[in-house]
Amino acid sequence: xxxxxxxxxxxxxxxxxxxxxxxxxxxxxxxxxxxxxxxxxxxxxxxxxxxxxxxxxxxxxxxxxxxxxxxxxxxxxxxxxxxxxxxxxxxxxxxxxxxxxxxxxxxxxxxxxxxxxxxxxxxxxxxxxxxxxxxxxxxxxxxxxxxxxxxxxxxxxxxxxxxxxxxxx
Numbered sequence: 001x002x003x004x005x006x007x008x009x010x011x012x013x014x015x016x017x018x019x020x021x022x023x024x025x026x027x028x029x030x031x032x033x034x035x036x037x038x039x040x041x042x043x044x045x046x047x048x049x050x051x052x053x054x055x056x057x058x059x060x061x062x063x064x065x066x067x068x069x070x071x072x073x074x075x076x077x078x079x080x081x082x083x084x085x086x087x088x089x090x091x092x093x094x095x096x097x098x099x100x101x102x103x104x105x106x107x108x109x110x111x112x113x114x115x116x117x118x119x120x121x122x123x124x125x126x127x128x129x130x131x132x133x134x135x136x137x138x139x140x141x142x143x144x145x146x147x148x149x150x151x152x153x154x155x156x157x158x159x160x161x162x163x164x165x166x167x168x169x
């Protein structure tokens with residue numbers, strides 16, 4: 001992949017880390033408010049739920065691109081390079097299919113949430129649902145595109161080296 005793509009994916013990854021820091025601060029504020037002032041922050045549960053989903057999928061495309069997902073390669077490393085490359089391509093094809101399935105399954109609920117004004121939370125603290133729903137769809141499309149890029153690399157035979165020698169280009 002090209003460097004601008006890698007920078008964009010790294011930007012998403014860093015943005016996910018920033019969301020994590022914000023969530024940490026919100027949770028600390030809630031705990032301190034609960035213990036010291038007997039006034040917890042009303043939106044902690046909602047923000048934590050939304051934020052964890054968001055940061056997970058903000059960081060996923062970069063982690064996939066850097067090939068840092070948990071992998072057990074004792075079987076894969078014993079295969080010839082050409083077979084290893086094709087098997088890697090197949091697994092990334094499965095990954096792309098998973099993310100595309102997530103997009104397809106989430107499209108209708110996202111539109112329904114947009115039209116109905118769906119929100120997370122209660123009267124004390126409300127978060128509109130549509131930004132998370134459509135944001136997740138965009139991030140799943142990005143992750144699927146990263147996987148498709150690796151499918152192309154694997155089909156060309158460029159993913160046949162042992163795991164530790166395979167670095168993104």
